Amino acid sequence: MIVRILGRDPSGEADALTPADLAASHPLWAAFVGPPDGWREVSEEGGAVFFVGPGQKDHDPGTGGRPGRLTVCGPCSSSLDVAWAMVRAGDFRPFDSVLAVSQRGGRGQLRREWDSPPGNLYAAFAWPGDPPDPESLLPVFTGYVLARHLSSLGIEAGFKWPNDLVIGEKKIGGTLLEQRGERVLAGVGINLTRAPSPEKLRANHALLAGTLAEHGLFPGPVRFWTDLVKFLQTCYHDCVTASCSFPPVSRMERKLAFLGRNVLVREGGTDVYPACVLGLAEDGGLRLMRRVDGRNRECVIHSGGITLL
Secondary structure (H helix, E strand, O other): OEEEEEEEOOOOOEOOOOHHHHHHHOHHHHHHHOOHHHOEEEEOOOOOEEEEOOOOOOOOOOOOOOOOEEEEEOOEOOHHHHHHHHHHOOOOOOOOEEEEOOEOOOEOHHHOEOOOOOOOEEEEEEEOOOOOOOHHHHHHHHHHHHHHHHHHOOOOOEEEOOOEEEEOOEEEEEEEEEEEOOEEEEEEEEOOOOOOOHHHOOOOOOOEEOOOHHHOOOOOHHHHHHHHHHHHHHHHHHHHHOOOOOOOHHHHHHHEOOOOOEEEEEEOOOEEEEEEEEEEOOOOOEEEEEEEOOEEEEEEEOOOEEEEO
């Protein structure tokens, strides 16, 4: 994978960044950069400036194409905003990605603020533009694959419907899919070394926050992310492209957090009720068993959230 540093962003979404600035932002980034003077500056049409590391290429001269590309950017509104700017510039292919040092306006479900200090992972990548039906399974598939990747590293993780990544009963990350026209981007935030304290979490938060470091995993953001993107790409091609369908929901349920447990469901501001998590619906909704008029009834929700009881 090509990895480059976005020195100057003509869209204005990301702050200017040099290899030395990146190294000074956090020890994990310093380990990635190495000697800052080993990076060479490359200017492109349109005003973008990049830094390319030793031995890195920004294209494949043998085929005229290029492999997947990761752009590391400075502090920004959000990695998704930088990625969308690259889409508008016509320079963001499927499985290309952006990795931000920090975010000023990171967003999660329902546009909630995502705490984004240096040292964690704030990324966005492009899914292929032709997911099979039902497209509503793509967010579930995203959480399923991320949880599978962490499990491959020896950490048993799951995804809490609709878009949280959890280990045990702590949230260590989340995803957010955005679609504009035919393009679909996924934002991914994962707490590598830092997590917000309980007093900084929103009222009625579903879970406490945790980090991968708490579980003995101290990955550098670039190595962790490039391995994850390769895993995402392989799973998409093996599970989706080859069969023209998403994996059966029965398979993705294996990584569904809180399966069979009692939860408090919040649909909108006032509709709150207890239920038991039964699994996933064929369209990506959450199947629940709830008590209605003295009888147990199965229902499916497609928006809202759950909290453990």
